[in-house]
Amino acid sequence: MAAVLLVWPAGLSGAAGSQPVDFVREIRPILAERCYSCHGGESQEGGLRLDVRRRALAGGDGGRVIVPGEPGESPLIDRIARVEPDAAMPPDGEGEPLSTEQVELFRRWIEQGAEWPEDAAEVEQSNHWAFQPIERPEMPVIDGEPAVHPVDAFVRERLRREGIAPSEEADRATLLRRLSFDLLGLPPSPDEVEAFLSDDDPLAYERLVDRLLASPHYGERWAKHWLDLARYADTDGYSGERYRPWAWRWRHWVIDALNADMPFDRFTIEQLAGDLLPEATVEQRVATGFHRNYLHTREMDADAEEFRVRKIVDCVNVTGAVWMGLTFGCAECHSHKFDPITQREYYGLYAFFNSTEEVDIPAPLEGVDVMLSPSAPAPVEKATGGDEAGGEGAAGEPETVHAQTLSELEEPRATHVHLRGNFLAKGPAVEPHTPAVLPPLEFPGDRPSRVDLAGWLVSADHPLTSRVAVNRVWQHLFGRGLVRTENDFGTQGTPPTHPELLDWLAVEFRATGWSQKELLRLIVTSATYRQSSALRPELVERDPDNRLLARQNRLRHEAEVLRDAALSSADLIDLRIGGPSFRPAVPPDAGAVVSTQWKPEPGPDQYRRGLYIVVQRTIPLPYLMTFDAPDGNAFCTRRQRSNTPTQALTLLNGPEFLDCCRSVGRRLVDHGDSERDRLRRAFLLTLGRLPAEEEVDELKRFIAEQEKLLNRGPELAAEIAGVDSVNDQAGIQEIALWTCVARVLMNTDEFITRE
Incomplete structure (x- = not known):
């Protein structure tokens, strides 16, 4: 299901209708998300501007749309309620319609006089909640309950105020599968399922949590989340992109750091400034590869300074988004229109990164050598301005692992404000500094460094x-x-x-x-x-988007996790940790460009975890794009979740998924002769649970129907089983039959969803 970003509406409880509507907290966020792109500071379609009170109340080319105190006379209500489809806002195809609760919120706001503080911008900027110091709030005391888990205390207090009961706990099989996917990105094995279901120790769940957090696959799962933020890719990007043979070395560092539970403050400092630490180790220098993940061009006619500036701009924007959750990019050309970030402050952050240079260093890993392909550049330990071809090592010979890192120039570059974002139009000179709305940056010496910036980000008062x-x-x-x-x-x-x-x-x-x-x-x-993630009838009406957390959410698996789940069910997955990326095979009908430029590597790497698939920016693996994986061209803070016919067809007919179904089918045939035992095993392998009796009966009927179809000729069974010979017709038909069973289970919503 596509992830739809909505704001929390008022009116979740029956008593809400009499409460004053808070413009800053309740109305403005909806306007910002749904309306400002067409009726804000940058664009005023139909002459209507909704981000300034005076302009909003004046209306647009068609007259007033907000009449304070008169919702029935305010065209805005009819438009957001979609009374007339031709005048509906947002227009079809340009955003999700407002929910009934949100429309009612606007109606009440207008009825109450459309209060809109003139100083709303000032209030939001200087006193905005996110810029206030963090203090530990008192935990709510839940009457009549023993000591409550801290998370539950806050959630249940909110539910109590709204008159909503929390959902009951999910069943044990669901909990195991949920936890395994969330912490490892892998499904539990049948043995793990049966062991957990039979473990009646009251602390069995807590012991399971500890075991999963101690697994080396934990680092892989959570590294992928971080790689999305870091815009990780194995290629340069742009039209002339080339492969980066050592990009994976930083990925390996992330996996190791997460498995070791490196404190997040240290995790931050080493990635932003590991090269500047006293007696920096190789691993600390490798960590700075975070900001070598930006795009790079090798085009001969490219303006080197222009592209260097683009990289530094990217460093500022990514740092601001990843660590501070702010849209710093809006201040590159002018002071931020909504947040208290001036253009000068933007270039104050820019100055921290402006004196970096790209350096590739030897960064060997025990037992890991890489054979260079004829087209792979062999880096050396010197500033290269990129991964320039040439250097130590010859194509086709074992090469010591290297890493892409950053280093600091001995003499810092001068930094100027770029007028209107044009690097050729230099404005006032600036020194490294941070936004005034945030706590002051403290540093020793005359000039702050990236170490100081990183330390400021993780300081106690940030x-x-x-x-x-x-x-x-x-x-x-x-x-x-x-x-x-x-x-x-x-x-x-x-x-x-x-x-x-x-x-x-x-x-x-x-x-x-x-x-x-x-x-x-x-x-x-x-x-x-x-x-439980079950949607109770009362929640559909009261809290359909689960803002109050009265239940868990059902989440569609990410692209890599879905592939890993299929390979795990088939017992094909290669769980080696770390090392270079690989290119899996693509379907022959993937397209001429993909098939000629996406060259799969033969051998066992084909079944490695999805984390290690090459992220090729200009020609990404079609499967990854089908299931909403980012392409590495920009940082990704949240993947979109879609549900498309192409996804369904890929799961049903994709060669890799068919191979997995066939492998599951063979495993079921080898499991024994009992149809019931095989069905029980099929559920454990694919869905991580035992089947209900009605599910067994349904699949028995399906098996009987498939047997009739397969009896029509050996060719069909051979095609389904994936074999060329039809000599062992009975054996092939049995494999084909159980392949069909596996195919049914692996195409269920339950298989592709984390409950």
């Missing part, structure tokens, strides 16, 4: 970093963050649904030494996380 980090973790466990606009904590973003919980978690994250594993353990052991 209001954004820990909030943004815990919100992102929450998003991966629930599908949506406590702040729905995870990429915008500024004034145009949505406020947190549970602000006290967000701040409590942010303080706790820092108090436990910035340990992500401790944060995850805290959240996944809560009753809130362990709830």
